[in-house]
């Protein structure tokens with residue numbers, strides 16, 4: 001009789017063989033994918049190690065693939081499927097041009113964030129808020145400028161309480177999140193709600209929770225997702241809180257719409273009102289509007305505050321830029337624009353951008369085809385450090401784009417602005433899904449930077465420098481640090 005230990009070993013070995021056979025079958029080679037060079041392991045089983053490695057060493061793997069294959073495609077294993085990366089402007093442009101029913105933006109988002117269980121919009125197919133952001137918000141930037149500035153000055157005064165020549169220490173990431181949340185919501189819901197601490201906390205934490213619970217829920221098979229989300233997630237209670245915050249505003253505004261109809265000519269000029277005017281069907285309810293507002297905040301706040309944190313770290317690491325930036329604050333702000341764009345070139349929100357899932361086979365302009373079910377993406381970080389496009393790509397040159405503008409003889413050219421996207425400037429994506437909020441976000445970041453250098457002296461704590469970004473799961477997250485502020489000494 002074999003002893004108990006030998007039985008257990010045989011059982012485990014059998015299980016391992018079965019699992020290996022399953023994995024080999026599940027990730028069996030596809031001649032189309034086999035033709036694309038791999039970074040990491042190509043073997044079906046070992047490729048899981050590369051998928052794991054990507055989460056912690058992604059920047060290096062993407063750089064290696066980009067440098068070896070440009071112009072071309074390379075692939076890296078993902079836990080679920082192969083991810084094919086486009087290296088070089090022509091192939092990036094192929095992704096831009098592909099229709100949604102071939103390369104879908106929605107599908108990978110759905111796998112990642114499980115929006116059905118997290119964002120939980122009443123009508124998931126209705127994306128009317130994109131239209132509102134693209135048209136109403138962007139069209140109103142000049143009109144709302146005064147409010148943005150006023151809120152910014154007030155919030156910074158409150159969160160950075162400097163007095164004359166005394167330096168104060170400020171935990172910068174948390175502070176900037178509050179500042180951006182408050183300023184943004186001045187335009188989203190107006191006064192006094194934008195200054196409500198609990199309302200801000202709700203919108204700040206909702207975004208983090210969507211990512212957290214989305215990731216957890218995505219690990220479970222479909223039949224269990226609803227149960228898991230009910231058991232774990234506090235998002236439904238956060239949605240209820242948002243409803244209560246906006247209830248008085250929405251009820252009062254609906255009453256006025258009813259009373260005055262089209263004659264209501266002093267309507268509030270904010271996101272909530274624009275949404276109320278555009279929403280149809282179930283979306284035009286208190287609940288629908290609350291969910292939609294959470295989603296717009298989700299897209300707007302952390303993206304902008306992370307970008308500004310990176311801008312500030314670049315400034316403090318290169319303090320020689322402070323004076324020239326101060327000098328142009330009251331003018332056209334070309335240098336400020338350039339400084340922000342260069343920060344986005346060097347840093348950015350993640351290692352990847354324009355991630356899409358192929359719903360059918362897709363052929364790139366170099367003749368290579370990827371099968372349906374493959375992820376495609378652009379190695380943002382590697383593309384932004386391509387020396388064929390940017391001389392000295394690893395050196396931060398805050399006025400790189402201002403100089404390019406001047407060298408072309410026309411300071412009016414728009415192609416080097418923060419908001420201009422191309423295969424060389426991907427911080428806001430490219431093509432039909434390019435970030436619709438970029439005009440508002442860029443304006444907010446530039447006004448904040450201008451006000452900050454004009455009002456304060458600013459530096460890192462003695463002996464400290466910018467903390468390293470956390471690069472994990474393809475994201476790039478700036479870490480917090482204390483920053484020293486005092487009233488500007490003239």
Ligand code: HEM
Pocket residue numbers: 105129130133137296299300301303304307349353354355426427428429430432433434435436437438440441442
């Ligand atoms: C500096 C701040 C911001 C950055 C860096 C940023 C970046 C991005 C990126 C990379 C994408 C995806 C593009 C793609 O995959 O092709 C995106 C999409 C989007 N962004 Fe932004 N964003 C910012 C601020 C905002 C703001 C303030 C809003 C709203 C007011 C906003 C609303 C959206 C929406 C709705 C989408 C989805 C567009 C679509 O699916 O067609 N973003 N953003």
